[in-house]
Amino acid sequence: MTTRYYTPVDALLINLDQAVGTLFGRPAAASRPNPADSVPAAELPSDERRLAARLMRVNHSGEVCAQALYQGQALTARLEAVRDRMERAAVEENDHLAWCGARLQALDSHPSVLNPLFYAGSFAIGALAGKVGDRWSLGFVVETEHQVVEHLNSHLDRLPADDWQDRAILEQMKEDEARHATQALAAGGARLPLPVRLLMKGVAKVMTGTSYWL
Ligand SMILES: [Fe+2]
Numbered sequence: 496m497t498t499r500y501y502t503p504v505d506a507l508l509i510n511l512d513q514a515v516g517t518l519f520g521r522p523a524a525a526s527r528p529n530p531a532d533s534v535p536a537a538e539l540p541s542d543e544r545r546l547a548a549r550l551m552r553v554n555h556s557g558e559v560c561a562q563a564l565y566q567g568q569a570l571t572a573r574l575e576a577v578r579d580r581m582e583r584a585a586v587e588e589n590d591h592l593a594w595c596g597a598r599l600q601a602l603d604s605h606p607s608v609l610n611p612l613f614y615a616g617s618f619a620i621g622a623l624a625g626k627v628g629d630r631w632s633l634g635f636v637v638e639t640e641h642q643v644v645e646h647l648n649s650h651l652d653r654l655p656a657d658d659w660q661d662r663a664i665l666e667q668m669k670e671d672e673a674r675h676a677t678q679a680l681a682a683g684g685a686r687l688p689l690p691v692r693l694l695m696k697g698v699a700k701v702m703t704g705t706s707y708w709l
């Protein structure tokens with residue numbers, strides 16, 4: 496079997512295609528059924544419905560960022576095994592993106608208008624993390640996923656109590672993100688320095704705070 500080598504222009508075009516697909520296309524079909532389909536749909540009062548839509552918009556943007564982070568990291572990762580792992584994780588994140596997108600539609604809402612900005616920023620951060628070295632890049636995944644699990648817990652607290660469908664999605668995402676963290680740690684992820692962890696929290700706060708409204 497021959498190995499295919501991509502020129503920088505090939506890589507650029509592939510990444511652009513992925514970006515446009517993530518932002519404006521229908522996400523590729525999820526590889527697993529949507530957890531929301533396995534629980535009853537609740538009739539939510541309009542204020543609760545609005546709250547659920549806002550929270551799911553934040554989660555959808557988070558998944559757009561996840562796509563971009565993984566694509567950026569995969570672009571610059573040095574070890575073949577790391578690159579492969581990043582690309583596989585990005586495919587799993589695609590399920591999350593598709594599920595959140597479907598819920599936004601069902602709630603008559605829309606994705607964040609800031610997603611192109613989030614994608615570009617996350618792609619750059621991912622590429623930088625990959626460039627710094629695989630141990631750090633994997634450590635970045637560990638920290639990101641830990642923060643995402645924390646964030647998902649806070650959304651599970653805030654979602655309307657009867658919103659079983661969104662709850663089912665977030666519970667499954669939480670399980671997946673925790674597994675991504677464990678796998679990245681097992682693959683040799685380093686613990687990031689405190690200032691970097693705090694900076695990541697700050698950036699995530701800006702993203703979640705703005706996508707809630709816009
Ligand atoms: Fe995810």
Ligand SMILES: [Fe+2]
Nearest residue numbers: 640671672675
């Ligand atoms: Fe993840």
